[in-house]
Amino acid sequence: MLVISRKSVEHLRAAIFIRDLKAKSDNEAIRKMLDSLGGYPQVKDLESLATAVFERQETDPPLFPGGIAFPHARTDSVSALVMVFATCKEAIPFGNTRVRLIFLIGVPKHAGAEYLEIISFLAKHVRGERTLDRLMEATDLSSFLAAFAEPNG
Amino acid sequence: MDNAEEDPQKRRLSPLFRRLLKIKVWLVDRFRLSERQITLIWAALVGFLGACASESFRKASSLLHYAATGSDSGIILSFEHLPWWQRLAVPAVGGLLAGLTLWLGSRLFSSVRQKTTTDYMEAIVVGSGNISVRASIVKSLSALFSISTGTSIGREGPLVQLSSLVASLVARMRNFPIPQRRHLVACGAAAGIASAYNAPIAASFFVAEIILGTVVVESLGPIILASVVAAFTSQLLHGAEPLYKSPGFNLHTQWEMIPLSCVGIVLGFVAPAYLRLLRSAERLFSKIDIAVPLKLALGGAIVGLLAIFNPAVCGNGQGLLRSLFHQGWFWDEILAILLLKLIATATAFGSGVVGGVFTPTLFIGAAIGMLYGQAILYIAPGLRSDPAMYGLVGMGAFIAATTGAPLMGILMAFELTLDYALAPFLMVNCVVAYYCSSIFERRFMYGESLERKGAAFFNQQLAEVNIQDLVRVNPITLPKNATFARIAETFVQHRFQHIYITDKENRLLGAVSLHDVKTFLDRPELETVVIAADIMNEDFPRVSPRQGMGEALHKFSEANSERLPVVDDLSSQRLIGSISKTDIILHLAGDQKR
Numbered sequence: 001m002l003v004i005s006r007k008s009v010e011h012l013r014a015a016i017f018i019r020d021l022k023a024k025s026d027n028e029a030i031r032k033m034l035d036s037l038g039g040y041p042q043v044k045d046l047e048s049l050a051t052a053v054f055e056r057q058e059t060d061p062p063l064f065p066g067g068i069a070f071p072h073a074r075t076d077s078v079s080a081l082v083m084v085f086a087t088c089k090e091a092i093p094f095g096n097t098r099v100r101l102i103f104l105i106g107v108p109k110h111a112g113a114e115y116l117e118i119i120s121f122l123a124k125h126v127r128g129e130r131t132l133d134r135l136m137e138a139t140d141l142s143s144f145l146a147a148f149a150e151p152n153g
Numbered sequence: 154m155d156n157a158e159e160d161p162q163k164r165r166l167s168p169l170f171r172r173l174l175k176i177k178v179w180l181v182d183r184f185r186l187s188e189r190q191i192t193l194i195w196a197a198l199v200g201f202l203g204a205c206a207s208e209s210f211r212k213a214s215s216l217l218h219y220a221a222t223g224s225d226s227g228i229i230l231s232f233e234h235l236p237w238w239q240r241l242a243v244p245a246v247g248g249l250l251a252g253l254t255l256w257l258g259s260r261l262f263s264s265v266r267q268k269t270t271t272d273y274m275e276a277i278v279v280g281s282g283n284i285s286v287r288a289s290i291v292k293s294l295s296a297l298f299s300i301s302t303g304t305s306i307g308r309e310g311p312l313v314q315l316s317s318l319v320a321s322l323v324a325r326m327r328n329f330p331i332p333q334r335r336h337l338v339a340c341g342a343a344a345g346i347a348s349a350y351n352a353p354i355a356a357s358f359f360v361a362e363i364i365l366g367t368v369v370v371e372s373l374g375p376i377i378l379a380s381v382v383a384a385f386t387s388q389l390l391h392g393a394e395p396l397y398k399s400p401g402f403n404l405h406t407q408w409e410m411i412p413l414s415c416v417g418i419v420l421g422f423v424a425p426a427y428l429r430l431l432r433s434a435e436r437l438f439s440k441i442d443i444a445v446p447l448k449l450a451l452g453g454a455i456v457g458l459l460a461i462f463n464p465a466v467c468g469n470g471q472g473l474l475r476s477l478f479h480q481g482w483f484w485d486e487i488l489a490i491l492l493l494k495l496i497a498t499a500t501a502f503g504s505g506v507v508g509g510v511f512t513p514t515l516f517i518g519a520a521i522g523m524l525y526g527q528a529i530l531y532i533a534p535g536l537r538s539d540p541a542m543y544g545l546v547g548m549g550a551f552i553a554a555t556t557g558a559p560l561m562g563i564l565m566a567f568e569l570t571l572d573y574a575l576a577p578f579l580m581v582n583c584v585v586a587y588y589c590s591s592i593f594e595r596r597f598m599y600g601e602s603l604e605r606k607g608a609a610f611f612n613q614q615l616a617e618v619n620i621q622d623l624v625r626v627n628p629i630t631l632p633k634n635a636t637f638a639r640i641a642e643t644f645v646q647h648r649f650q651h652i653y654i655t656d657k658e659n660r661l662l663g664a665v666s667l668h669d670v671k672t673f674l675d676r677p678e679l680e681t682v683v684i685a686a687d688i689m690n691e692d693f694p695r696v697s698p699r700q701g702m703g704e705a706l707h708k709f710s711e712a713n714s715e716r717l718p719v720v721d722d723l724s725s726q727r728l729i730g731s732i733s734k735t736d737i738i739l740h741l742a743g744d745q746k747r
Binding site: 056059060062063064070072074109112113115116117119120123124127 | 633634669670672673676678679681682683684686687688690691
């Protein structure tokens, strides 16, 4: 099991969880997830964050086998790492890939190491079939995070 | 061998001639003069010529002094016979003339600018061994005006300068390589000091300890020879008497060893205050926004003003030192002249008078030592101490504490007085004074000057280096969408600490640092999710060929990197290559060697 820092654990606990996100496209899904960050104290400028995330999507959409997307951006429009997790019962098309699980991450420019640690942690765990199922079954943030604590399968 | 095949020329050589030729070849082979031996010969010549240059300066100084005061006796005696207004006017006019010389010199010869009194140090330590002839003459002429008219400054400065100049000229004429040229200038400096103080051993160690920073036989040998030759030449002209011959001291009781061993503690603690006084005077005068001639005239006028009350304040203090050791001085007289001398020396030094502070410093050390001796005599009259003995030891201790050169201090005080009985006390006190002074002071008398010159030289060298000449083209780059796998692979293949990220037009977007990613290089899960754009530092420092090397080095410190990307223009950001810190250092080192 991958060990992560206390700070990253705190970021995970402060994340927003959206159960059963419905959207017709990747942009709509990302927009909805971004909107959930409205009023979030760490987000200094939501529109700048949105621009950065969409720009990053255009460069090379970060997708993972099994229908997992990692829309993210390193931008100074956030003062600390922010995350929104979403499960989608109905898969959302991200280009040619049907996505069921989305991890949206906003990282301040200075927090490159935290960003790599979180991404690495998430990407490593979602590779397990059983973890993926448990994540999809999660009803709230606690059960979502609990899925990471269990052994991969 | 068949004779028919021999060269007809060879056949003409007789057996005797051949034998002689063989002997000659053997002799040349055995007794061929190496570079070291040749340096010794030149060092001896430099010693002689240096002493001649010093003597010429002395003669010129005496003539000018006579012209200014109408007296050919010593500076103090001459000033005693002058009316009050002349005591004021002579140093002030001397300062004005000295300043005008510098001012005119700087206007006529650009090389005079930015050079200070200790050019020979620069030439030996950081320079090419070349000393500007014009600059040296201008400065020596300026010093001549100041010294002849009673300013409280040492003659040793211009004497060493001229002697070093002679050495530099000899080295240039012989077209010696830079290290040898520098070495010969060091010999010249030692010759100047040796002829100024009739102290060849101390002169050798002054150059070795203070300027070269090493006492290695390889470099010391020629320096010693130059000093000895210079001292002998001076002795032929002035006699072999030591400059401040000791009247001969005896300890009346062995208990006196205790206070005598503690003079160094007092002087070691006073020395930093003295150095700060000199620096403060320099700062104070630098704030006075007037032309150099007026500044030096002001410095001279202050000395003249003090001379109205006590003419003994004039000159370098050589006469005073002799008088201190041989005539009974009361403590209040010593204190008064000490305070006046401190003001006069600080004023002369601060106003920028060309000259040295070595002799005034010797006097100040001796005066403080004598005051200490007077205090011991008052506290413990049973010891029957001779304060002059403390003065002599104090002189050595103070010079050791102010120059940061205890070895030179011991030898100088010993050679100046030739009192063997006091040698052990000199040794103890010079070392103790140096250690006490080092607690509060790290910038000693000549070290600071060398430091400044070193920095100036380095900056000049840096300014001359062109970034364009050191650019390595075709640096390793990746596009901003390069995957983490590719980044990791690139880092493994190349030993660079940073990979530059560029766009299609080869514009620099940022750099990915190995330091940032090294812990994640073995994570396969990142290989496709993370790209260069996610982890690059967009603000990574960069330089353009239009920037100076000093600026580039500053950016190196910001980036904490061995290499910096070079862009053609800071607005267009087109990457043309990279520049490495090592290349700059090697380039600078190469410049030094040339």
